[in-house]
Amino acid sequence: MMLRWMRGDLHIHTCLSPCADSSMLPVAIVREAKRLNLQMIGICDHNSIENAEAVRRAGEREGLVVMEGIEVTSQEEVHILGFFDKKTPLWDIQDMVYKNLCGDNDEDVFGEQLLADEYDRVIGSNKRLLIGATGLPVEKIVDAIHRLEGLAIASHVDRESFGIISQLGFIPPGLRLDALEVSPLASRERRCGFSHRYNFPLVNFSDAHSLEGIGRSFSSFLIKEVCIEEIKKALMGENGRKVIVE
Amino acid sequence: MKLRELIKKFNLEIKCVANGLDRKIEGGYVSDLLSDVIANGKAGDLWVTLQLHQNIVAVASLNNLAAIVIVNGRQPEEETIEKAEKEGIPIMVSKMSAFELVGRLHSAGISGMR
Numbered sequence: 370m371m372l373r374w375m376r377g378d379l380h381i382h383t384c385l386s387p388c389a390d391s392s393m394l395p396v397a398i399v400r401e402a403k404r405l406n407l408q409m410i411g412i413c414d415h416n417s418i419e420n421a422e423a424v425r426r427a428g429e430r431e432g433l434v435v436m437e438g439i440e441v442t443s444q445e446e447v448h449i450l451g452f453f454d455k456k457t458p459l460w461d462i463q464d465m466v467y468k469n470l471c472g473d474n475d476e477d478v479f480g481e482q483l484l485a486d487e488y489d490r491v492i493g494s495n496k497r498l499l500i501g502a503t504g505l506p507v508e509k510i511v512d513a514i515h516r517l518e519g520l521a522i523a524s525h526v527d528r529e530s531f532g533i534i535s536q537l538g539f540i541p542p543g544l545r546l547d548a549l550e551v552s553p554l555a556s557r558e559r560r561c562g563f564s565h566r567y568n569f570p571l572v573n574f575s576d577a578h579s580l581e582g583i584g585r586s587f588s589s590f591l592i593k594e595v596c597i598e599e600i601k602k603a604l605m606g607e608n609g610r611k612v613i614v615e
Numbered sequence: 616m617k618l619r620e621l622i623k624k625f626n627l628e629i630k631c632v633a634n635g636l637d638r639k640i641e642g643g644y645v646s647d648l649l650s651d652v653i654a655n656g657k658a659g660d661l662w663v664t665l666q667l668h669q670n671i672v673a674v675a676s677l678n679n680l681a682a683i684v685i686v687n688g689r690q691p692e693e694e695t696i697e698k699a700e701k702e703g704i705p706i707m708v709s710k711m712s713a714f715e716l717v718g719r720l721h722s723a724g725i726s727g728m729r
């Protein structure tokens with residue numbers, strides 16, 4: 370199989386995240402991503418995987434690769450993205466997150482947390498306080514993601530809120546992140562600063578909370594197929610695989 | 616005021632570096648954003664925070680802070696204590712909230728102004 374360029378926006382929220390639009394439904398997300406010529410997307414709601422499978426199924430029907438993921442909030446209020454291959458038992462990490470997440474959501478304050486099926490039908494809502502912080506230190510989250518052979522990426526490291534550098538001052542030595550995500554807001558100079566200071570690959574994703582936000586920034590991966598192993602190789606620049614931030 | 620006196624006065628639980636409590640406290644700073652402490656924490660400050668992560672030790676060391684007090688009775692991670700012991704940064708735990716502790720420290724003469 371040949372290597373090919375895949376345009377990917379892996380950080381997209383659905384209507385399950387209280388801060389995201391209720392229009393962020395599986396088919397709607399997939400169609401918008403296809404319209405923008407993205408070839409793969411990732412779904413990572415705050416502290417929950419519960420809508421990711423519906424988007425993956427919608428993607429399979431419509432011809433778009435969807436990676437299932439999660440954006441976990443650590444005890445230090447750092448956001449960490451986890452992405453997984455299709456057959457991964459995602460409830461392993463979900464159970465750990467829910468066990469360490471307290472409180473109930475208040476829809477009037479934080480927003481609705483809608484569960485949707487692969488045909489955009491709303492089938493319920495999640496009552497937990499998904500916007501809250503878990504009691505899990507960043508190291509435990511990264512380890513849990515890696516135990517499931519997933520990809521661990523620090524979210525929007527340039528941002529003042531929920532970014533690992535703003536919360537912890539610097540990236541803890543020995544934290545085995547696979548990459549750092551830089552938000553669409555970061556300038557080229559700022560991006561260069563991160564790659565100069567830290568020895569981690571950089572990626573750009575949109576962190577879309579609305580349909581208009583999808584693809585606002587993305588990264589292109591030269592890979593054989595969409596799977597965690599290939600994306601890891603691209604991040605490491607191994608065997609001709611690579612990643613370019615757009 | 617010396618750290619030792621504050622520990623007694625406010626009933627702080629000593630977590631590490633029990634032999635380093637004679638340092639003079641020059642002032643105080645309260646923040647849970649470590650990037651902010653790097654920017655604004657001054658040498659000799661007593662730092663009040665709820666963060667437990669081991670990076671607090673490196674930040675205190677970097678800015679030559681006198682000691683760290685963790686509030687709300689939260690217990691620091693093991694790695695944090697080990698690192699603090701190595702770096703000689705005393706860590707204490709207070710059962711009080713940050714608001715209450717800082718108010719009392721201020722009344723006791725610890726200032727945020729230099």
